[in-house]
Amino acid sequence: MSTLYSVLSLTPILVLLSISLLKGVKAGIYSGFIITTILFFIWDSKLIAFPAALISAFINTISILMIVFGALLLHSNMEEVGFIEQIKSSLKKAHHNTSFQFYFLAFFLTAFFESVAGFGTPGAIVPLLLISLGFSPILSIVVVLLIDGLFAITGAIGTPVIAGFQGSLELGVFQVKLIYVYASCFMLVSGAILLYFIQRFVVKEHPEISAYSWKLYFSVALPFVVLSFFLQELTGVISATFMGAFSYFFFFTNKKLDWKPWIPYGVLVVLLLIPKIVTAIEPLISFKLSFDNMFNSDVSASFQPFRSPLFPFAIASLCAALLGKNHKMKLKPVLNKTLSIFLILFPSLGITQLMLSSGTAMPSMIDTMSELFAKTGNAYPLISPFIGVMGTFITGSTTVSNIIFGSVQYNSAENLNFSTELILAMQLNGASLGNAICLFNIISAAAVAGVDKYTKILNKNIGPILLTAFVTSLIGFIILSLI
Template identity: 25%
Template structure:
């Protein structure tokens, strides 16, 4: 039995089909923003509604719909859930052994100002992790670091989600851009150039926006020099690397340049006042005493290096895991002559399982008449979470924790994250059901009907919608890339601009994606509070995607000289 996707399944009418396809999304918004439902309950109920619509409105066979959900749930657990578990575990190891106290002191030695700490950790360090790994690790690790520094957990999670806007399009060694080349036939280097002529505008703005959200206009003006150093260093590097080096390195190099530029700048410049949150200001006397005490504690360079070494290890190992050749070996697909990689390939092959998804593999027929493959992709060694686990194992010897306490800490982490992992599995299952049934493409086709005048403005909203549904800029580019190209050609818009808009618009949807919300809450201990974080980020997501829409509209007209 096969199932042919029908994007006008309801009444043979695209508009009516789009209204029905919107129901699970509207419900999810309502469940989190209005009802304030716990994340795992919102995720499971949204998945259930999507299954009902796929089966009864889109006429997808029930067995196929449920197996599609299972494919998404498995992907939600590995690699995404695995990243969260190992990231939080590594962080907890540094806390339990007292190393995080030294990390906190070392950051405070650069600046005690919360505004500047957010730029260093959420923006620059988070962008580096996005470039090296992606898939939730940047938000999980940087948010946990901010909480350890004393940030309110909700603020830490929200700020890291917003900061993650700038680097997402080039995340995971350029995966979102590279993925778009296949279905569209347009070179990834050309798409990279165009994205590199859009995102730098956001990259300059995001540091300012982060501080403005935290402190308001008056307090933002106090640190404008630092904001400009952070944002301009990132944006300029992002432009040059994306236009002259390709999509693989913009995040990593931009983040490093921004991080070191700001750290060096702060050696010679300090804000007039030290900003702390209201809750800290209410205990001003106590805070002052603690600050004096912290400043009196002097740690040697060796102690600071030891404290940071788990995260330095993490960075190095994740970077290795993301390199294309090593990635092939880790997943058992290496065919070169290098002896070490060949040995690694044998191990990777034995730990990689790619079984077909029963009932649905090559049984869904898309509008092009092609069968869509469906597999459970279980790459145990190649998963980024495994790289983090290896860092945690090495950390055991660095910090001197016993295997007993190491194991107990891992068990505590698993227990704390059981509900967030259920949330992630359910919302990714929802994404897969909407994709395989054709609901997401119905919505994309509806937006594409906006016409030659308005489509350039709404083009980024397709990417925004895709990332909201799938939780991934890579998946959104695969989902809507070809639709963007075809629609752009038909309305007289440059296809490269439309593809770039899909990716640039997509990054603004990351902060409200259900799986991103679940990841961030899990990392900072806010499981069950997903609705609060969603309410925090939703307005910023809308605001930023509108900015990208306006920029794309202008680049299609008066700024067309910016198109490569």
């Protein structure tokens, strides 16, 4: 019976992925939701836990939609007052080469916004700027999500490690430093592989685009590796800033830029950083609406409205409107776009929550899956990064993937006498890569860019991500076999 349940625990993921690739993401999500609902009751789950899980999924959906709404509002206002066109013009003056403009925006802004804010923020902002340069929406989203899969290691000022590992595993300071170093080294290799695919995708659409990709990549990736041991959670922010400064001094052919259209983005960055710097406002930011043990079940949920990037987005939008002397913000189109993805996003989050909440007298689907992975013995390093990828694919978050599977990876490493820091780095690297294929990021980024062909994005990204995760697992397996 335990073997049967172990196999069944994988079914929602297999159904979700296979049907998404064959029939489309919408069909995959709804099929996955139906299968997960059936398995939820097969799993000897409390009946009352079912509505509780759906309410929890609804609360998480609202949290994500707040980000989407804020990003749409900012871009709508930026476009309305002509700032998007001015940014494009400003970049052309800074450097005439379209290749430089494309890769600079893709690497610099994706790395920076992921490191500062996380939670899908780069996918909601950067593709729109790439589209304004003349690149197709699908290509723009694909490239940004692949790059996002590299820098989510330090997403939201280190949340994946701070909340994902340190809180539950009680790691020491030196252990955390080693995890960052190992993960950043894996990232350097991962980035080289993904950049090869990114170049292929870009050149296929724009044959004239060929230069600067490697130069700009290494200008952010090398500082990331060098600084990771010393800066840990701040590595991504500082590395992206270094890349921006390096590009300004060594690549920009015209350093007299028009900074006015960039001001709203500057305001956004400052507002996102303030909670990390000014600790006095932490009590306000950490305000939480908690829904514990809903309907007397074991399911709980929480909502932290002031931690959402919505408010920084809204203030930056107001700044854009005031600077552009346009006092009418068009809310209705933005609201309509945001609501249009609810029916896709909610059931996808429902799958995760039902898997987590299943089981009364037996382990949940997620726990059963974890037990299955732990039985692989000395071959465990070969699947370690894939566990991280899968965790982000089904939860939509590097941090949540680390929370769910971090203890499994840590305990498996200890039991098999592997380096716990290296195994956790492989989990972190895999969880970060998963951002490029997780349906929540794809749906959110596509909705903001006005794209409904989610499957095209998934089809383009899944091969490079799985290959990159395999290379990571192979490197990790060889290192662990030698030490």
